[in-house]
Amino acid sequence: GENVEQHPSTLSVQEGDSAVIKCTYSDSASNYFPWYKQELGKRPQLIIDIRSNVGEKKDQRIAVTLNKTAKHFSLHITETQPEDSAVYFCAAQNRDDKIIFGKGTRLHILP
Amino acid sequence: NAGVTQTPKFRVLKTGQSMTLLCAQDMNHEYMYWYRQDPGMGLRLIHYSVGEGTTAKGEVPDGYNVSRLKKQNFLLGLESAAPSQTSVYFCASSYTFNQPQHFGDGTRLSIL
Numbered sequence: 429g430e431n432v433e434q435h436p437s438t439l440s441v442q443e444g445d446s447a448v449i450k451c452t453y454s455d456s457a458s459n460y461f462p463w464y465k466q467e468l469g470k471r472p473q474l475i476i477d478i479r480s481n482v483g484e485k486k487d488q489r490i491a492v493t494l495n496k497t498a499k500h501f502s503l504h505i506t507e508t509q510p511e512d513s514a515v516y517f518c519a520a521q522n523r524d525d526k527i528i529f530g531k532g533t534r535l536h537i538l539p
Numbered sequence: 540n541a542g543v544t545q546t547p548k549f550r551v552l553k554t555g556q557s558m559t560l561l562c563a564q565d566m567n568h569e570y571m572y573w574y575r576q577d578p579g580m581g582l583r584l585i586h587y588s589v590g591e592g593t594t595a596k597g598e599v600p601d602g603y604n605v606s607r608l609k610k611q612n613f614l615l616g617l618e619s620a621a622p623s624q625t626s627v628y629f630c631a632s633s634y635t636f637n638q639p640q641h642f643g644d645g646t647r648l649s650i651l
Contacts, residue, residue: 429598437579460637471629471642472582479637517581525589525636526597527572531581 430455430522434530442538449533451518452500460521461501467514513537545630545643552620552650560615560646562630570633571613575626620650
């Protein structure tokens with residue numbers, strides 16, 4: 429079945445700097461890759477997603493890149509702000525149509 | 540438009556007791572999911588449904604049962620609760636498998 433690996437598990441960056449979170453997946457048939465943000469005690473919420481027919485997608489300070497050959501995708505957050513502090517989950521949709529989530533990255537934005 | 544609503548929000552059970560968690564969505568979504576979230580483990584899929592009257596197993600289905608008698612509702616049952624089932628449970632829904640999932644606020648369940 430699908431396996432999604434996410435790194436790092438914890439990331440601390442200075443406010444204003446960029447943050448990058450990386451994920452790899454195992455199922456070459458996967459074609460949908462969402463990213464969710466979960467603030468402490470809250471529900472996960474979609475922040476951006478990408479499909480296999482594009483290599484990059486951007487929404488203001490957030491961007492996602494996808495390398496299908498290498499089977500990895502990354503989340504980039506630029507000009508980080510205190511409200512970016514949260515846990516971020518990547519996910520990949522596998523051949524059985526289930527979404528498999530990575531274990532999450534806890535992002536700390538340092539003042 | 541409430542989105543995805545989960546009840547209850549908190550519950551404490553004794554080992555061996557049974558209970559049902561209710562998830563309701565008002566977005567006319569076909570797909571519904573139940574996840575459990577444990578520290579350091581991310582979100583693990585328990586069961587899911589691709590439409591009214593259907594259910595399917597996810598990554599960690601053992602000890603749980605589900606039913607989708609109505610399109611808007613997805614029930615998760617624990618027949619004989621065990622301490623290993625202590626977790627935060629999230630319900631989610633989506634139009635199809637490759638569309639964003641909308642999550643409920645979660646149910647924090649403790650099994651003593």
